[in-house]
Amino acid sequence: MTILADIRTKPWQWHRPATGFAFAMAGAAVLCVLGLFADQRTLAGAPIWAKPLKFAISGALYFFTWSWLVSLLPRFRRTAWWVTTVLVALFAGEYVLLTMQAIRGTASHFNRATPFDAQVFNVMAIMVAALFVATLILTVLLTFSRQRDRGTFWAVRFGGVISLVGLALGQLMTSPTPEQLALAHAGIRPDMRGGHTVGLADGGPGLPILGWSTAGGDLRIPHFVGMHALQLLPLLALGLLALAKRFPVLADGAVRARLVLAGSAGYAGLVALVTWQAERGQSIVRPDGLTLLAFGALVLAVTLGALAAIGRPAKRAQLGTAV
Incomplete structure (x- = not known):
């Protein structure tokens, strides 16, 4: 199905x-x-x-x-x-x-x-x-x-694995901050142990509703992005399947599967990128040149992978057939 x-x-x-x-x-x-x-x-x-x-x-x-x-x-x-x-x-x-x-x-x-x-x-x-x-x-x-659809086959599996990684990244927020450690070493029990903002105390300026810090790194971002691979990658497979009638190249299940694989690799790279950015104490809305360079390289790699997936001759090998 x-x-x-x-x-x-x-x-x-x-x-x-x-x-x-x-x-x-x-x-x-x-x-x-x-x-x-x-x-x-x-x-x-x-x-x-x-x-x-x-x-x-x-x-x-x-x-x-x-x-x-x-x-x-x-x-x-x-x-x-x-x-x-x-x-x-x-x-x-x-x-x-x-x-x-x-x-x-x-x-x-x-x-x-x-x-x-x-x-x-x-x-x-x-x-x-x-x-x-x-x-x-x-x-x-x-x-x-x-699943009969190969794209769905890979989207479900990679979505599950990346989502699990996203859940695990939540543990990064449980470590005490340097300020909390300093209080503990001074014999003072801090009211909070752990936090999500890197480089600053929690509670500074943030994005509307989401609250992600606009002044420092925020560990909630990789946690959120990673966890919802479980929805976004199957949605990618759904979108490719829905577009198959309009774009004949997508009618081939092998092509859709390769595109999902490229998208999954790119999504995993994005989780790694936002984790790295947050750990460096850098706001998601204020990336430096190094972060932008890494993001550009990631976009380029995914684009090349997608083009290769579309241009590669179809193979009838059982790529990702149902178990």
């Missing part, structure tokens, strides 16, 4: 708990938007409801995708069903704690200001670790998924 045929299938025929939770997160996102207008409080310079909004949108996309991916498995579907259900429960628990802290007007992540806040963050950290393990299991099971 192709990705287009799957999209036409009613989502309730996929993993129902994940589908239902995706719609619940979409509803939560709407409520958070209303909260932005009704509750004018801010935290570290950002609206108090911005973080729950971002997590709700991200969760809706994430679980709608997993609901579809689980339906592709010809084997181990029962195992995947339970693992995905656990994944839903873990994310739901984290979201409840995150929202509770927002209602209280305090930070959810890295917060150790009080014993209660520290315990909340510790529980969330355990949930995130378990969520990573569950995602790892599902990513391994994806190798057994079956």
Whole structure:
């Protein structure tokens, strides 16, 4: 079954708990938007409801995708069903704690200001670790998924792997900052342990809603970009399949598969690039010449790869056939 045929299938025929939770997160996102207008409080310079909004949108996309991916498995579907259900429960628990802290007007992540806040963050950290393990299991099971479209075959697998890397990159934010270490060495317990801004304290100027720092590096960017490869790479395969009727060259499944491979390599390079940029304390909106040079090289490499994929004679070898 192709990705287009799957999209036409009613989502309730996929993993129902994940589908239902995706719609619940979409509803939560709407409520958070209303909260932005009704509750004018801010935290570290950002609206108090911005973080729950971002997590709700991200969760809706994430679980709608997993609901579809689980339906592709010809084997181990029962195992995947339970693992995905656990994944839903873990994310739901984290979201409840995150929202509770927002209602209280305090930070959810890295917060150790009080014993209660520290315990909340510790529980969330355990949930995130378990969520990573569950995602790892599902990513391994994806190798057994079956798609007739070769582009979808590679998009699903590379999307899963890069998404897993994106989740792992979130660990970069848990290390104490130099300022926090200095306080600890002086015998003072810092209220926060960890942070997302490199080179500056959290809470400076940032992009609207996203909040990504416009003054320093921001480790949330590679975490976000990497995690959503799970949606964007299958969307690339979907787009190529949809364009096949208009552009005859894309009618060949091997050509689409090579384009997806080029896109996947480029996406992995982008995750590496934004991680490198953030670790250097450089804002996403203020790249220096070295970053621009690296980005240009990446764009050139992907472009050449795409041109080679289109110009290469079609081969009937079973590239990426279903398992």
